Amino acid sequence: MVWFFAIDEIELGEGGKKPLLVEGEKLLLIRQEGGFYAISNKCPHMDCPLSKGTLEGFVIKCPCHDWLFDIRSGEFLNAREIKVPAYGTKVAEGKVYVNMER
Amino acid sequence: MKKVVMYTLSTCPWCMRAKKFFREKDIPFEYIDYDKADEGTRRSIREDCLSHGEEMSFPFVKIGEDVVVGYNPQKYSSLLNLSEG
Amino acid sequence: MSVDTEKRMEQFRTMFQRVIDPLGYKFSPDTELVDFLLEQEVLLEKEKGNPYCPCQGLTGEREHDMQLVCPCIPFHREHFDAMKRCWCGLYVHKDVDDPDSLVQISKKEFEASRTKV
Ligand code: SF4
Ligand code: FES
Numbered sequence: 679m680v681w682f683f684a685i686d687e688i689e690l691g692e693g694g695k696k697p698l699l700v701e702g703e704k705l706l707l708i709r710q711e712g713g714f715y716a717i718s719n720k721c722p723h724m725d726c727p728l729s730k731g732t733l734e735g736f737v738i739k740c741p742c743h744d745w746l747f748d749i750r751s752g753e754f755l756n757a758r759e760i761k762v763p764a765y766g767t768k769v770a771e772g773k774v775y776v777n778m779e780r
Numbered sequence: 781m782k783k784v785v786m787y788t789l790s791t792c793p794w795c796m797r798a799k800k801f802f803r804e805k806d807i808p809f810e811y812i813d814y815d816k817a818d819e820g821t822r823r824s825i826r827e828d829c830l831s832h833g834e835e836m837s838f839p840f841v842k843i844g845e846d847v848v849v850g851y852n853p854q855k856y857s858s859l860l861n862l863s864e865g
Numbered sequence: 866m867s868v869d870t871e872k873r874m875e876q877f878r879t880m881f882q883r884v885i886d887p888l889g890y891k892f893s894p895d896t897e898l899v900d901f902l903l904e905q906e907v908l909l910e911k912e913k914g915n916p917y918c919p920c921q922g923l924t925g926e927r928e929h930d931m932q933l934v935c936p937c938i939p940f941h942r943e944h945f946d947a948m949k950r951c952w953c954g955l956y957v958h959k960d961v962d963d964p965d966s967l968v969q970i971s972k973k974e975f976e977a978s979r980t981k982v
Contacts, residue, residue: 722883722884723880723884723934724880725880742915743915743931743934744927744928744931745939754939756939756940756942757887757888757938757939757942759887759888760884760887760888760939789919789920789921789922791905791908791909791919791920792905792919792920792953793898793901793902793919793920793953793954794920794953794954794969795920814922815922815923822922825922826922826924829922832973833972833973833976834971834972834973835921835972836921836922836924837920837921837922837952837969837971837972838920838921838922848971849969849971849972849973849974850968850969850970850971851969852968852969
């Protein structure tokens with residue numbers, strides 16, 4: 679596993695989202711129901727930034743054409759074969775890390 | 781001869797083929813490009829499509845009392861009793 | 866065709882290929898049709914902000930129209946799978962070599978065939 683530091687845990691509140699650049703990848707880090715979720719910030723449809731979308735529970739809606747993705751698996755709800763890349767996360771000593779190996 | 785009326789889009793290649801089909805067979809037809817029509821016409825086209833249990837998929841071709849959605853020369857021909865070819 | 870239009874068509878090709886591939890579709894082997902449709906989508910994007918379907922009608926309601934942004938396959942999956950092509954014919958199932966052999970089946974016909982079984 680290749681863990682990279684993302685942010686300090688206190689930087690992101692419950693229900694919050696934050697675009698980040700980790701190892702040259704545009705990521706979106708989300709804190710929901712106590713967990714941290716990391717997905718690519720580029721929508722698999724036409725590359726729109728999901729960070730500008732709206733989050734409801736574990737579902738994020740792309741701002742461009744309203745495609746819905748599960749932030750836990752990255753799956754597009756209308757066709758689960760289409761995914762936004764999702765990455766593992768862990769928290770250690772108040773710091774959030776993202777596993778850049780998918 | 782049954783009356784031929786179709787709803788089309790100016791951007792849709794199958795609509796162009798449908799028009800070409802009737803033109804080549806010398807069958808008079810009327811058409812409305814949905815994307816170029818005014819609000820009221822658009823609304824009535826939509827209602828017409830929905831009332832036939834269809835979506836607004838073009839071309840929407842009315843031949844007499846019958847409706848053919850899509851480019852389908854076989855169906856056009858048989859509804860007009862044309863011989864194939 | 867302007868350089869801008871051609872560039873955008875190439876971008877659509879790349880982005881949409883990525884979307885349709887996992888769904889079991891490819892660009893139609895009818896390259897003339899593909900070029901025509903992609904050009905229409907570029908023009909629609911310029912005019913209306915999004916690469917909408919060139920063969921289906923917009924209503925102006927966001928919920929309806931967003932499902933007609935290309936590729937709209939995810940929102941019409943079963944219907945298009947039954948035809949082995951999307952409504953416009955821009956995309957076909959991967960095993961289709963002769964797109965002219967495929968016919969458009971209307972939504973109503975498709976639903977009727979489904980309830981029969
Ligand atoms: S019918 Fe085909 S070309 Fe039209 S939006 Fe859907 S996928 Fe794109
Ligand atoms: S770019 Fe995200 S839904 Fe189209």
